[in-house]
């Protein structure tokens with residue numbers, strides 16, 4: 001007979017013969033002294049998990065503290081855009097640094113990165129006189145825009161994004177990330193940004209002549225510092241906007257789809273040269289699917305391509321459609337949606353499309369503000385280009401490069417007057433109906 005002895009001190013049964021250990025009966029008399037291995041695991045594993053979680057939390061907290069203390073020590077700093085810009089608000093109004101820690105869900109643009117300045121809230125406040133009403137130059141869906149003079153004397157347009165507006169932090173991050181990589185004379189330049197717990201601010205180069213919308217639709221703007229754009233200038237604006245899109249669609253890899261092309265997003269410099277802005281809704285196209293993206297429908301009513309509005313199918317051709325609507329605004333001086341007009345004329349595209357290919361009708365629909373100062377031949381050509389851009393069928397719309405090529409000779413024929421004084425309606429416009 002073999003001897004088994006229970007060792008109450010450690011709850012393990014010792015056997016004098018090891019080969020019999022596995023046959024040890026777990027008698028009722030010893031039950032309270034023995035912890036079965038499965039129960040042991042049930043106790044130990046949760047404890048280990050809790051300890052690990054606590055350690056991770058502690059580590060995260062310490063890293064965050066370290067980052068905050070680094071952020072708040074600097075007030076104004078230059079920052080080289082990293083592969084992905086991460087902006088998270090500090091609690092005390094300090095400026096933030098870009099870092100490559102978090103990723104945006106969009107694919108990355110390839111190409112050079114450029115410097116974007118990070119401003120302290122203090123600097124932006126003193127530039128705008130504490131965001132005084134007097135300095136407010138615009139108030140779009142995403143927030144108010146202020147004119148400001150930076151410490152180095154640069155005049156800037158500072159956009160304060162609404163905290164819970166449709167813009168959101170993601171769009172803010174996207175705009176900084178995207179604009180720190182895009183460089184084109186046809187794209188509005190981002191000088192820097194500022195973010196704290198309560199503010200998200202974008203600092204742009206100042207465009208003294210405001211938006212194209214202000215000049216084409218002056219009655220809709222209370223501040224009436226505007227010029228009626230003459231025909232050569234309209235052609236040049238059309239060409240440069242097409243070049244801005246060409247840069248995004250053809251010269252950027254992968255292509256960028258702007259997704260919110262409209263006349264308020266076309267800003268005019270002191271020579272009335274246009275620059276594209278408003279990149280908060282932009283999408284970086286897919287390399288694989290021929291640029292096609294299926295996405296949520298965002299943008300502005302009156303400018304949305306029908307296939308995008310109804311199915312969310314977004315391609316560079318959606319931008320071409322919106323561009324066509326801007327051409328229509330340049331031709332007619334009408335806004336894309338105007339419910340004050342008679343029935344049948346509310347939606348600019350629906351009203352204009354059947355008329356665009358009819359010579360006499362085109363003459364009737366031209367902006368009365370031009371007062372006959374345009375070349376009929378050129379007008380007919382622009383109308384034909386416009387008709388192709390606002391085609392319901394996306395595949396039939398031209399590539400923006402084709403639009404650039406078609407507009408170039410027209411602009412060459414109609415040089416823009418040199419001095420901005422002569423930009424007024426009757427300045428150097430060609431004689432009517434040549």
Ligand SMILES: Nc1ncnc2c1ncn2[C@@H]1O[C@H](COP(=O)(O)OP(=O)(O)OP(=O)(O)O)[C@@H](O)[C@H]1O
Pocket residue numbers: 137138139140141142143144145157159188204205206207208210211213214264265267277278
């Ligand atoms: N860089 C700038 N220089 C001068 N004026 C500007 C500048 N940026 C914006 N503005 C003025 O502020 C207005 C509003 O700009 P914002 O970018 O908010 O345009 P929006 O298209 O109306 O709004 P959203 O893009 O949010 O839909 C512009 O139409 C323009 O008059």
